[in-house]
Amino acid sequence: MQITEVTLQGFRNLEKMHIRPSTGINxxxxxxxxxxxNFLESLYFCATGRSMRTKYDWQMIGFDEEESHIRLLVSKKNRNERIDVHLRRDTKKGIAKNGIPIKKLGDLFGTLYTVVFSPEDLSLVKDGPAERRRFLDMELCQLSRIYYYDLQQYYRILKQRNNLLKEIQKKPALQESLFVWDEQLIEYGERVMMARRDFLQRLDIIAAQKLNALTGGLDQLKIIYKPNCDLGQMAERLERNLQRDLYLGSTNYGPHKDDIIFSIDGKEVKSFGSQGQQRTTALATRLAEIDLIREETGENPVLLLDDVLSELDEQRQKYLMESIEGLQAFLTCTGIEDAIKKYISKDNLFYVENGRITPEN
Known part of the structure; x- marks a missing residue:
C-alpha cells in the first residue's frame, strides 16, 4: 500500500500544496x-476519520479559513483508491471514497492502513487504561468493520443504560425495563471482549519477538489482556452490582473498563520499568502492529513517524530503520539524523517552514 498523491488546502497552518511522495521513506x-x-495528522485523518491530536474537527481548519480539504490517492495491490475529506466550521465533516460520500465512518476503515510512531507512544505504557483502550480500539477498527460496528453498538447501549439508571433514581418503577438494555449490553460487550482477547494474543507473540531482537534477548515482553470482567461473567457481574450501579447512575462493569498490562520479565513496565524499557516496549508494540496488519490484510501499512528518532538511542534507531525498510513511511525530524541518511535522496526529502512544504527536488 502506498500514498501516491497528497493535496491539502486550509489544513492547520499548512499552505495549499500538492505532492507526490516517494514509495520509500519520505x-x-x-x-x-x-x-x-500537521502534515502527518492529515494522513492519519484520512485513514481513520479522526485526528490523533484533538477531539474537535474544526481545530484542524486554518485560523483564517472557513473550510479545509484533503485528498489522498492510495495505490494497493489490486486497485487504486481516492479519499476526499471536507471540513467546515459550521457543519459535520464530509468524507468521500472514490467520489462517493460515506454514510458511516466504518466504511472508511480499510481504505488506508496506518501505524503511528511518536514520542507520545510512552503514554501507551505509562498513562491510564483509557489510552490503552484507545490504542486497542483504533487498531481493531482499522482491521475489522465488524469490530467497529460491535463497539459502536456497545457504547450506544451503554449510554442508554446509564441514562436509564439515572432515571430509575427518580422513578424506581422503570427498573423493570433495565433487562432489555442488559441483554444487549452483554451480547455486544462479549463480542468486543473476544475480539480484543484474540488480537492481543497475536500481538503479544509478535511484540515479544521484536523486543527480544531490540534488547539482544535480555528482556522478555508479555502483553496481557486485563478484562474488567471475564468472558461469560458479565451477566452475573451486572446483576450482582445492580444496586451500586443504581446508586452511582453508571455501569461499572464491562469492556469500557478494560486494560492492557505490559510486563518485562514478570514485572509491570508501567510501575517498575525504566524509561528505556518503557520506550522499547512501545516501539516493539508499534513494530508488531505492522506485521499484524500485513498478516491480516495482505497489505503493508503506511508508517507515520513523528520526531521519533530523537527519542531513541543509536541501536534502536538502526533497528527501527532496518525494520521499516521497503515500506512507505513519512518521517518528521528537525535535522537529518545519521540513521536515515542512507535511506534518503532529493526525491524523498521535503523542507517545512511556516506551513510551506517544499520538495527538495
Whole structure:
C-alpha cells in the first residue's frame, strides 16, 4: 500500500500544496512548530476519520479559513483508491471514497492502513487504561468493520443504560425495563471482549519477538489482556452490582473498563520499568502492529513517524530503520539524523517552514 498523491488546502497552518511522495521513506524536516506534525495528522485523518491530536474537527481548519480539504490517492495491490475529506466550521465533516460520500465512518476503515510512531507512544505504557483502550480500539477498527460496528453498538447501549439508571433514581418503577438494555449490553460487550482477547494474543507473540531482537534477548515482553470482567461473567457481574450501579447512575462493569498490562520479565513496565524499557516496549508494540496488519490484510501499512528518532538511542534507531525498510513511511525530524541518511535522496526529502512544504527536488 502506498500514498501516491497528497493535496491539502486550509489544513492547520499548512499552505495549499500538492505532492507526490516517494514509495520509500519520505523525510519532512525543519524547525519545531512549522507544520510537520500537521502534515502527518492529515494522513492519519484520512485513514481513520479522526485526528490523533484533538477531539474537535474544526481545530484542524486554518485560523483564517472557513473550510479545509484533503485528498489522498492510495495505490494497493489490486486497485487504486481516492479519499476526499471536507471540513467546515459550521457543519459535520464530509468524507468521500472514490467520489462517493460515506454514510458511516466504518466504511472508511480499510481504505488506508496506518501505524503511528511518536514520542507520545510512552503514554501507551505509562498513562491510564483509557489510552490503552484507545490504542486497542483504533487498531481493531482499522482491521475489522465488524469490530467497529460491535463497539459502536456497545457504547450506544451503554449510554442508554446509564441514562436509564439515572432515571430509575427518580422513578424506581422503570427498573423493570433495565433487562432489555442488559441483554444487549452483554451480547455486544462479549463480542468486543473476544475480539480484543484474540488480537492481543497475536500481538503479544509478535511484540515479544521484536523486543527480544531490540534488547539482544535480555528482556522478555508479555502483553496481557486485563478484562474488567471475564468472558461469560458479565451477566452475573451486572446483576450482582445492580444496586451500586443504581446508586452511582453508571455501569461499572464491562469492556469500557478494560486494560492492557505490559510486563518485562514478570514485572509491570508501567510501575517498575525504566524509561528505556518503557520506550522499547512501545516501539516493539508499534513494530508488531505492522506485521499484524500485513498478516491480516495482505497489505503493508503506511508508517507515520513523528520526531521519533530523537527519542531513541543509536541501536534502536538502526533497528527501527532496518525494520521499516521497503515500506512507505513519512518521517518528521528537525535535522537529518545519521540513521536515515542512507535511506534518503532529493526525491524523498521535503523542507517545512511556516506551513510551506517544499520538495527538495
Amino acid at each position: 523525510v519532512f524536516y525543519g524547525k519545531n512548530a512549522q507544520g510537520k506534525t
